[in-house]
Amino acid sequence: MADAPNLLLFRKWDLSGVEIKDPGLKTVISLRKVIMPLTFGRSSLKRFNKAEVNIVERLANKLMHFGKKYAKNTGRMGGKKTRSLNTVKAALEIIHLKTGKNPVEVLVRAIEYSSPNEDTTRIVYGGTAYHVSVDVSPLRRVDLALRFIADGVKESSFSNPKAMEEYLAEHLIAASTNDANAPSVKKKNELERIAQASR
Numbered sequence: 001m002a003d004a005p006n007l008l009l010f011r012k013w014d015l016s017g018v019e020i021k022d023p024g025l026k027t028v029i030s031l032r033k034v035i036m037p038l039t040f041g042r043s044s045l046k047r048f049n050k051a052e053v054n055i056v057e058r059l060a061n062k063l064m065h066f067g068k069k070y071a072k073n074t075g076r077m078g079g080k081k082t083r084s085l086n087t088v089k090a091a092l093e094i095i096h097l098k099t100g101k102n103p104v105e106v107l108v109r110a111i112e113y114s115s116p117n118e119d120t121t122r123i124v125y126g127g128t129a130y131h132v133s134v135d136v137s138p139l140r141r142v143d144l145a146l147r148f149i150a151d152g153v154k155e156s157s158f159s160n161p162k163a164m165e166e167y168l169a170e171h172l173i174a175a176s177t178n179d180a181n182a183p184s185v186k187k188k189n190e191l192e193r194i195a196q197a198s199r
Contacts, residue, residue: 007033009056009104010089013096018105022112028138029055029108037085051139055111056092056104058142060084062150063168087165094169103172110175114148114184115141118195133195144191145184149175152183 008014015031028051037057043049050058063084064077077084092103099106120131136144153171157164174182180189 007035009034009037009054010092011035013092013102013104015104018102018108020108020112022115024138025112025115025142027051028142029111031055031104031108038081048139055107055142056088057085059107059146059149060088062146063087063153065150087168090163090165091168091172094165095173098169099173106172106176109177110149110172110182110184111142111145113178114175114182114188115145116188116191116195117141118192119144120195120198131198133199145188148184148187152187156183 006014006016015033018031020026020029020031030052032052032054034054037054037060039053039057043053053061060081061084064079064081092107095101095103095106116136118133119136121134123130123132149168149171153164153168156171157167160167171182171184175184179185
């Protein structure tokens, strides 16, 4: 059998050269080769299966919830996955034009720098509640990083004339260099600072 063709994401970006540097996230960031990152929610009911979904698709999924804070599937992006994918695609183009790098690698770096290692949980012990610092599992680290990125883009582009794609590209470029002013990195640092205080 002949070798499988090298599938390029959106027929442009090669995923084979992208390296995940954070050893804790190697198993949960999927860089499976696809042309269109669209699985039609096949993994949604299987536990832990989101680790198998391509990371670009997971970012698009997070951007779909672009409405009210507590009602996820409402608002102007609720369920409009094609629109969300087009936004991500345009943002990847902008990243490539600005940095000259493979934009998927920039996305992976941004996720690595935005994923918190420590969080706090509430433990009720003898009638009093304590906040205790806990380590975050790899899958949740990626979930939180994607949420921080999506929320940061949502807040900065809401009721703003500048395109959401540009905000997403700028945010990912800033986060990929571990810039403390990037909203997702700021949120991660804040979360870890609170966790350190309650050790």
